[in-house]
Amino acid sequence: MASMQKRLQRELKSIQTEPPPGVSINQNSVGSSLTQWIVDMEGASGTLYEGEKFQLQFKFSSKYPFDSPEVTFIGPNIPIHPHVYSNGHICLSILTEDWSPALSVQSVCLSIVSMLSSCTEKKRPPDNSLYVKTCSKNPKKTKWWYHDEKV
């Protein structure tokens, strides 16, 4: 547990001092145990999400960074994107099977920003309604089949 908190402390510091563009930590969301963060995210200008605001929730288990964080969009505005389900779950391989402990909150945020930025058509995943009805609350329990990564 201690090493997990030490690492999160470092990440928090670095993300506060040099936040990636369009990303900021919601200070009030970070409790003393650091196990849950909320990140405010803005759609990059020049993309389909320009001017939109989103919230990402990160949950860290005691095995972080060996275990990936649980990352979901929360709040009133869930981006409409072919890899984002309407319940906020994100189909992104680095959040499950391609997770590596060298990744961080910062790199996950950057990946998500770039995933949004490269989108050419705002639409939900084709299996959205079925998935949202049947999935577990924790997206990490989903056995994701990664869509063709052309989007």
Add this chain to the structure above:
Amino acid sequence: MFDLSLSLIEGNLFLKYNHHHCCLDYHRFTITMPNTEPEEATRENRESNDGSFECNICLDTAKDAVVSMCGHLFCWPCLYQWLETKPQRQVCPVCKALISRDKVTPIYGRGSSRRDPRDTLPPRPPGQRTEPEPHPSTSFPGFGFGDGGFHMSFGIGAFPFGYFSSTIFNFSDNRPAPSPSNPDYLEDALLSKMFFFVAMILLFYLLVA
């Protein structure tokens, strides 16, 4: 979409890839191929303040440091835990090269304290200096042709030509001469041929175009 480019410039292998949406730029990770003498490498253990001696896992200054064949630095306890987490798929957390307990080298700085090794972790593996350089077929999984969703692009620079010369002619320098019956040797020979063939095609293309 998986984009990978490799280039070999003056003994440095530059690896860059974009994995899925993740636009992390791996370009900054330079892997020095063991063309340099190993003695030099150990003696060159100067104190540099690049801030680059942080473990890639805990982000702290690496303790009981080990370096992978692909050049990435970790605390041994951190790396050990990662290898235990995914025993069936042991890859470098940074670049996804294949990695294993036997293929990491401990780093001993001057005056590094003899840490009490009585933790539950196994001691760091012993130093080894005659290992052959990582071979593309083993250190870059997925560096394949026509392999599902992978797309490979050649980087600028000396690749592929510089690469061939080192693959084809430097067997004796970099690796204990493999016997022809050794599968590694066959694989090497096959790869060399493949690369050579690609080089010829490129050359031909350049001449014609």
